[in-house]
Amino acid sequence: MTVFKTDPAYEVKYVPGFLDEDLRASIKQAVTAIPRDKLEFHELEKFGRLVVHDWPPFTALQSEITGMVSELAGEPLEPCYNFLSLYARRGVCETHLDTPSAKWTFDICIDQSEPWPISFTSIIDWPETGEALVDQWQAVKEGRSGHAIRAMALEAGDALLFSGASQWHWREPIAPAKGRTFCDLLFFHYIPAGTSELVQPRNWARLFDVPELAAIKGIELAV
Numbered sequence: 001m002t003v004f005k006t007d008p009a010y011e012v013k014y015v016p017g018f019l020d021e022d023l024r025a026s027i028k029q030a031v032t033a034i035p036r037d038k039l040e041f042h043e044l045e046k047f048g049r050l051v052v053h054d055w056p057p058f059t060a061l062q063s064e065i066t067g068m069v070s071e072l073a074g075e076p077l078e079p080c081y082n083f084l085s086l087y088a089r090r091g092v093c094e095t096h097l098d099t100p101s102a103k104w105t106f107d108i109c110i111d112q113s114e115p116w117p118i119s120f121t122s123i124i125d126w127p128e129t130g131e132a133l134v135d136q137w138q139a140v141k142e143g144r145s146g147h148a149i150r151a152m153a154l155e156a157g158d159a160l161l162f163s164g165a166s167q168w169h170w171r172e173p174i175a176p177a178k179g180r181t182f183c184d185l186l187f188f189h190y191i192p193a194g195t196s197e198l199v200q201p202r203n204w205a206r207l208f209d210v211p212e213l214a215a216i217k218g219i220e221l222a223v
Protein backbone atom coordinates (compact mmCIF):
# COMPACT_ATOMS: atom_id res chain seq x y z
CA MET A 1 0.00 0.00 0.00
CA THR A 2 3.08 2.23 -0.04
CA VAL A 3 1.81 3.83 -3.23
CA PHE A 4 -0.98 5.46 -1.20
CA LYS A 5 1.40 7.01 1.33
CA THR A 6 2.47 10.60 0.85
CA ASP A 7 5.92 12.17 0.88
CA PRO A 8 6.36 13.54 4.45
CA ALA A 9 7.73 16.77 2.93
CA TYR A 10 4.50 17.50 1.02
CA GLU A 11 2.96 20.91 1.78
CA VAL A 12 -0.62 21.86 0.89
CA LYS A 13 -0.69 23.71 -2.44
CA TYR A 14 -2.93 26.77 -2.76
CA VAL A 15 -4.19 27.76 -6.23
CA PRO A 16 -5.57 31.31 -6.22
CA GLY A 17 -8.11 32.11 -8.94
CA PHE A 18 -8.36 28.52 -10.11
CA LEU A 19 -11.87 29.24 -11.47
CA ASP A 20 -12.05 32.30 -13.68
CA GLU A 21 -15.31 34.24 -13.48
CA ASP A 22 -16.82 32.49 -16.53
CA LEU A 23 -16.09 29.01 -15.24
CA ARG A 24 -17.25 29.92 -11.75
CA ALA A 25 -20.52 31.28 -13.18
CA SER A 26 -21.08 28.13 -15.25
CA ILE A 27 -20.41 25.91 -12.21
CA LYS A 28 -22.85 27.96 -10.14
CA GLN A 29 -25.41 27.51 -12.88
CA ALA A 30 -24.75 23.75 -12.96
CA VAL A 31 -25.28 23.62 -9.18
CA THR A 32 -28.58 25.47 -9.45
CA ALA A 33 -29.73 23.10 -12.22
CA ILE A 34 -29.24 19.94 -10.14
CA PRO A 35 -32.68 18.37 -9.60
CA ARG A 36 -33.68 18.29 -5.96
CA ASP A 37 -34.07 14.52 -5.95
CA LYS A 38 -30.35 14.14 -6.74
CA LEU A 39 -29.31 15.89 -3.52
CA GLU A 40 -28.11 13.48 -0.84
CA PHE A 41 -29.34 14.27 2.68
CA HIS A 42 -27.40 11.61 4.64
CA GLU A 43 -24.73 14.08 5.83
CA LEU A 44 -27.10 16.82 6.92
CA GLU A 45 -27.02 15.80 10.57
CA LYS A 46 -23.27 15.20 10.97
CA PHE A 47 -21.81 17.81 8.58
CA GLY A 48 -24.66 20.26 8.00
CA ARG A 49 -24.34 19.76 4.27
CA LEU A 50 -26.12 18.38 1.23
CA VAL A 51 -23.94 16.44 -1.18
CA VAL A 52 -24.07 15.22 -4.76
CA HIS A 53 -21.62 12.55 -5.88
CA ASP A 54 -20.09 12.29 -9.34
CA TRP A 55 -22.38 14.78 -11.06
CA PRO A 56 -21.46 14.53 -14.78
CA PRO A 57 -20.35 18.17 -15.45
CA PHE A 58 -18.09 18.05 -12.37
CA THR A 59 -16.72 14.62 -13.29
CA ALA A 60 -15.82 16.07 -16.71
CA LEU A 61 -13.99 19.01 -15.12
CA GLN A 62 -12.21 16.69 -12.69
CA SER A 63 -10.96 14.57 -15.55
CA GLU A 64 -9.88 17.63 -17.57
CA ILE A 65 -7.59 18.95 -14.84
CA THR A 66 -5.90 15.64 -13.99
CA GLY A 67 -2.61 16.79 -15.55
CA MET A 68 -2.52 20.01 -13.57
CA VAL A 69 -3.35 18.26 -10.29
CA SER A 70 -0.68 15.62 -11.03
CA GLU A 71 1.87 18.45 -11.35
CA LEU A 72 0.81 19.87 -7.99
CA ALA A 73 0.93 16.45 -6.35
CA GLY A 74 4.27 15.56 -7.90
CA GLU A 75 3.10 12.21 -9.28
CA PRO A 76 0.89 10.99 -12.15
CA LEU A 77 -2.71 10.66 -11.01
CA GLU A 78 -6.06 9.41 -12.15
CA PRO A 79 -9.44 10.71 -11.00
CA CYS A 80 -11.33 8.79 -8.33
CA TYR A 81 -14.72 9.94 -7.00
CA ASN A 82 -15.89 13.54 -6.53
CA PHE A 83 -18.68 15.32 -4.74
CA LEU A 84 -20.28 18.70 -4.45
CA SER A 85 -20.76 19.81 -0.88
CA LEU A 86 -23.36 22.46 -0.06
CA TYR A 87 -22.72 23.51 3.52
CA ALA A 88 -25.28 25.63 5.34
CA ARG A 89 -25.55 27.27 8.75
CA ARG A 90 -24.83 24.05 10.67
CA GLY A 91 -21.73 23.35 8.62
CA VAL A 92 -18.86 21.61 10.38
CA CYS A 93 -16.30 18.96 9.51
CA GLU A 94 -14.89 16.82 12.33
CA THR A 95 -11.19 15.98 12.47
CA HIS A 96 -10.67 12.96 10.22
CA LEU A 97 -8.45 11.12 7.78
CA ASP A 98 -9.73 9.90 4.42
CA THR A 99 -9.32 6.45 2.92
CA PRO A 100 -6.65 5.92 0.24
CA SER A 101 -9.33 6.60 -2.41
CA ALA A 102 -8.84 10.25 -1.40
CA LYS A 103 -5.05 10.19 -1.32
CA TRP A 104 -5.27 13.58 -3.01
CA THR A 105 -8.15 16.02 -2.62
CA PHE A 106 -8.50 19.07 -4.82
CA ASP A 107 -10.90 21.32 -2.91
CA ILE A 108 -12.47 24.16 -4.92
CA CYS A 109 -14.56 26.97 -3.43
CA ILE A 110 -17.46 27.86 -5.73
CA ASP A 111 -19.11 30.43 -3.49
CA GLN A 112 -19.56 31.20 0.21
CA SER A 113 -20.97 33.68 2.69
CA GLU A 114 -17.50 34.23 4.20
CA PRO A 115 -14.11 32.47 3.95
CA TRP A 116 -14.20 29.36 6.13
CA PRO A 117 -10.79 27.97 7.12
CA ILE A 118 -9.81 24.33 6.74
CA SER A 119 -7.02 23.04 9.00
CA PHE A 120 -4.47 20.36 8.26
CA THR A 121 -1.73 18.55 10.09
CA SER A 122 1.55 17.91 8.34
CA ILE A 123 1.85 14.50 6.62
CA ILE A 124 1.55 11.74 9.20
CA ASP A 125 2.79 8.18 9.48
CA TRP A 126 -0.23 5.89 9.25
CA PRO A 127 -1.13 4.46 12.64
CA GLU A 128 -0.72 0.67 12.58
CA THR A 129 -3.68 -0.28 14.77
CA GLY A 130 -7.21 0.93 15.36
CA GLU A 131 -6.25 1.93 18.88
CA ALA A 132 -3.28 3.99 17.69
CA LEU A 133 -5.56 5.67 15.18
CA VAL A 134 -8.01 6.74 17.87
CA ASP A 135 -5.15 7.89 20.14
CA GLN A 136 -3.68 10.00 17.38
CA TRP A 137 -7.11 11.44 16.48
CA GLN A 138 -7.61 12.47 20.11
CA ALA A 139 -4.14 13.98 20.33
CA VAL A 140 -4.76 16.04 17.18
CA LYS A 141 -8.11 17.25 18.52
CA GLU A 142 -6.49 18.27 21.80
CA GLY A 143 -3.55 19.98 20.06
CA ARG A 144 -0.93 17.67 21.58
CA SER A 145 -0.05 15.48 18.58
CA GLY A 146 3.21 17.25 17.81
CA HIS A 147 2.20 17.67 14.16
CA ALA A 148 2.51 21.06 12.54
CA ILE A 149 -0.98 22.54 11.98
CA ARG A 150 -1.84 24.87 9.16
CA ALA A 151 -5.16 26.60 8.44
CA MET A 152 -6.13 28.00 5.05
CA ALA A 153 -9.22 29.94 4.03
CA LEU A 154 -10.31 29.67 0.42
CA GLU A 155 -11.70 32.68 -1.40
CA ALA A 156 -14.44 31.97 -3.96
CA GLY A 157 -12.78 30.61 -7.10
CA ASP A 158 -9.65 29.46 -5.27
CA ALA A 159 -8.61 25.85 -4.74
CA LEU A 160 -6.12 23.82 -2.77
CA LEU A 161 -4.61 20.36 -2.92
CA PHE A 162 -4.07 18.32 0.21
CA SER A 163 -3.43 14.67 0.95
CA GLY A 164 -6.54 13.61 2.85
CA ALA A 165 -5.34 10.06 3.50
CA SER A 166 -2.18 11.32 5.25
CA GLN A 167 -3.22 14.63 6.76
CA TRP A 168 -5.75 14.97 9.54
CA HIS A 169 -8.10 17.75 8.49
CA TRP A 170 -11.14 19.56 9.81
CA ARG A 171 -13.31 22.65 9.68
CA GLU A 172 -14.62 24.31 12.85
CA PRO A 173 -18.37 25.19 12.89
CA ILE A 174 -19.07 27.72 10.14
CA ALA A 175 -19.36 31.35 11.31
CA PRO A 176 -22.91 32.69 11.06
CA ALA A 177 -23.19 35.32 8.32
CA LYS A 178 -25.44 38.37 8.29
CA GLY A 179 -27.49 36.89 5.45
CA ARG A 180 -27.58 33.23 4.44
CA THR A 181 -24.70 31.20 5.87
CA PHE A 182 -23.27 28.86 3.26
CA CYS A 183 -20.17 27.43 1.64
CA ASP A 184 -20.34 25.56 -1.68
CA LEU A 185 -17.31 23.39 -2.28
CA LEU A 186 -16.22 20.81 -4.81
CA PHE A 187 -14.05 17.90 -3.68
CA PHE A 188 -12.21 16.11 -6.47
CA HIS A 189 -10.36 13.00 -5.30
CA TYR A 190 -7.40 11.54 -7.13
CA ILE A 191 -5.33 8.40 -6.74
CA PRO A 192 -1.95 7.40 -8.21
CA ALA A 193 -2.31 6.41 -11.87
CA GLY A 194 -2.97 2.68 -12.23
CA THR A 195 -4.27 2.05 -8.70
CA SER A 196 -8.03 1.98 -9.29
CA GLU A 197 -8.25 -1.75 -8.56
CA LEU A 198 -5.88 -1.71 -5.61
CA VAL A 199 -7.72 1.15 -3.91
CA GLN A 200 -10.93 -0.88 -3.58
CA PRO A 201 -10.96 -3.02 -0.39
CA ARG A 202 -13.39 -5.44 -2.07
CA ASN A 203 -10.51 -6.49 -4.38
CA TRP A 204 -7.95 -7.13 -1.65
CA ALA A 205 -8.87 -10.77 -0.95
CA ARG A 206 -8.14 -11.56 -4.61
CA LEU A 207 -5.17 -9.22 -5.15
CA PHE A 208 -3.34 -10.27 -1.98
CA ASP A 209 -4.56 -13.87 -2.17
CA VAL A 210 -5.96 -13.64 1.37
CA PRO A 211 -9.53 -15.01 1.13
CA GLU A 212 -10.22 -14.13 4.78
CA LEU A 213 -10.27 -10.44 3.81
CA ALA A 214 -13.52 -11.03 1.90
CA ALA A 215 -15.20 -11.96 5.19
CA ILE A 216 -14.63 -8.52 6.79
CA LYS A 217 -18.03 -6.99 7.38
CA GLY A 218 -18.78 -4.19 4.93
CA ILE A 219 -15.55 -4.62 2.94
CA GLU A 220 -17.52 -4.78 -0.31
CA LEU A 221 -18.94 -1.33 0.40
CA ALA A 222 -15.76 0.43 1.50
CA VAL A 223 -14.07 2.87 -0.88
Ligand SMILES: [Fe+2]
Nearest residue numbers: 096097098164
Ligand atom coordinates in the same frame (compact mmCIF):
# COMPACT_ATOMS: atom_id res chain seq x y z
FE1 LIG B 1 -11.74 14.43 4.15
